[in-house]
Amino acid sequence: MSIKDHPQDYKDLKRAVALLESPSLTAKLSGLLGSPIEGAVKALPEAVSKKINGAVTAALHASADAALRSLENQPKKPASTRLHKLYAATSGAVGGAFGFTALFLELPVSTTIMMRSVADVARSEGFDLQDFATQQACIEVFAMGGNSQADDATETGYYLTRSFTTQTMQQLAKELAAMAAKQGAGAASRLTPGQAGKWLAVLIEKVAGRFGVTISSKFAAQAVPVIGAFTGATINALFTDFYQDMARGHFTVKRLEDKYGYESIKSEYEAIVSKRLVG
Structure with missing residues (x-):
């Protein structure tokens, strides 16, 4: 079965490519402020x-559980993207109004809002929020910063980012396989809360390094005294919008992989990217 035989699915994949291979968040932030942010x-x-x-790191740990628990587990329910951007803008306005120090207090709130918006998108694509794989995929979204010509090659490309998170979890996968061998078939799908927590904690530690790069851009921009509450709100809305796009692309690809197979979708994804570069 080929995705090209199903026009709507192929259209969905092309849209996912456009979202996931978009300019980096740092580049978009520079465009918002009218000047490069890398120097700051x-x-x-x-x-x-x-x-x-x-x-x-602390914000990601706190937000993963809080965000997922605050949503009803209703796969296919439409995502409330505008509402989450409003929440994020309000949080950013408070952080911007009270200056640089307040940004550290605001970060857990804004990260939870962004994580919740990512999970909301996952749910709208038909994913079960109680499924451990869905929870892991939500965290993976924060390793995605988008592409930029200035980025190092190892930092760009959707499937390269997924490869990074996959490699990160290899050791724990071995532990899980050993556990399954001892407990019998199907054990890998029945993680205890402690095992699941350990798995997600390791993933968060690795993802935090990449997410921290984009958050540093946010801090650098909002640390400027003249930025004020308005731009703080705008920046938070931009961040939330960006990660909603990353989530939409990510969970669209994963949905299509479930239907057509990982290798098939990866091949078509890369073919679409090549056509975009040539065009």
């Missing part, structure tokens, strides 16, 4: 950068 990120003191990385 590099100018952040090392102590601040370390604090940001720690705050990002």
Whole structure:
């Protein structure tokens, strides 16, 4: 069965490619502010950068559970994308109004809102929020920063990012296989809460490094005193919109992989990307 024999599915895949291979979030932020943001990120003191990385990791840990529990598990329910952007903008306005220090207090709130919006999109694509694989896929979205010509080759490309998260989990996969061998067939699909928590914690630690790069851009922009509450709200809305797009593309691809097979969709995805580059 070929996806090209199903026009709507092929159209969905092309839209997913357009979303996932879009300019990076840092590039979009630079466009919003009217000037490159990379220099401001590099100018952040090392102590601040370390604090940001720690705050990002803590925020992802806190948001994963809180966001998923706050949504009803109703696959195919339409996503409330505008509502989540409104929540994020409100959070950003508060952070912007009270300055740089308040951004660390605002980060867990805005990250939870973004995680909730990602899970909302996953649900709208028909995924079960109680499924551990769905929870893992929601966290993976935050490793996706989009493409930029200035990015290192290892940081770009949707399937390269997925390869990164897959490699991250290989050791735990071995542990899970050993557990399944001891407990019998099907054990791998029956993770205990402790095992699931350990698995997600390792993934979050790795994803946080990539998510922290984009959050540093946000901090650098909002640390400018004249930015104020309005731009803080706009930046948060931009971030939420971006990760909603990443989630829509990611879960569309995963839905199509379930239907047509991983290798088949990956091949068609890469063919579409090649055509875009030539065109």
